[in-house]
Ligand SMILES: *[C@@H]1O[C@H](CO)[C@@H](O)[C@H](O)[C@H]1NC(C)=O
């Protein structure tokens with residue numbers, strides 16, 4: 001009886017993982033996507049089972065966001081902050097113009113699915129700590145197409 005139940009649990013866990021491959025990923029919050037919404041956020045250095053995403057010093061990390069927009073966005077700007085104890089600290093991005101070299105073709109149009117990619121460096125000089133990374137994609141009106149809050153640990 002017990003093993004039967006266990007089999008059931010395992011079966012459903014496996015099925016769940018199969019149907020929703022991202023169901024076990026790092027809990028990523030929407031921090032106020034206004035004119036769009038994201039369906040998936042992935043970071044190259046994270047496994048789906050990690051409670052926080054580990055960012056190793058002296059490594060390059062790739063971020064992927066799948067999203068849609070509800071409006072036409074003529075320009076897209078990436079704005080990144082590290083949130084430390086509730087305080088947003090600007091995090092310099094290598095390529096703030098998300099219309100270039102990020103997988104997007106601007107203008108973005110409603111009804112399409114977009115796949116944004118960015119690479120960022122985790123420098124040796126960064127402090128070893130837990131924080132949240134707030135990754136925003138803003139349009140020409142300053143409205144958030146995407147705002148994702150990602151729990152990370154720099155280590
Ligand atoms: C975007 O459009 C969809 C479909 O019309 C709607 O369900 C959704 O609430 C809209 N989202 C925003 C952020 O306006």
Ligand SMILES: *[C@@H]1O[C@H](CO)[C@@H](O)[C@H](O)[C@H]1NC(C)=O
Pocket residue numbers: 058059060121
């Ligand atoms: C990360 O990328 C930068 C710039 O592209 C490169 O100079 C550096 O060697 C890379 N570092 C690692 C650890 O791959």
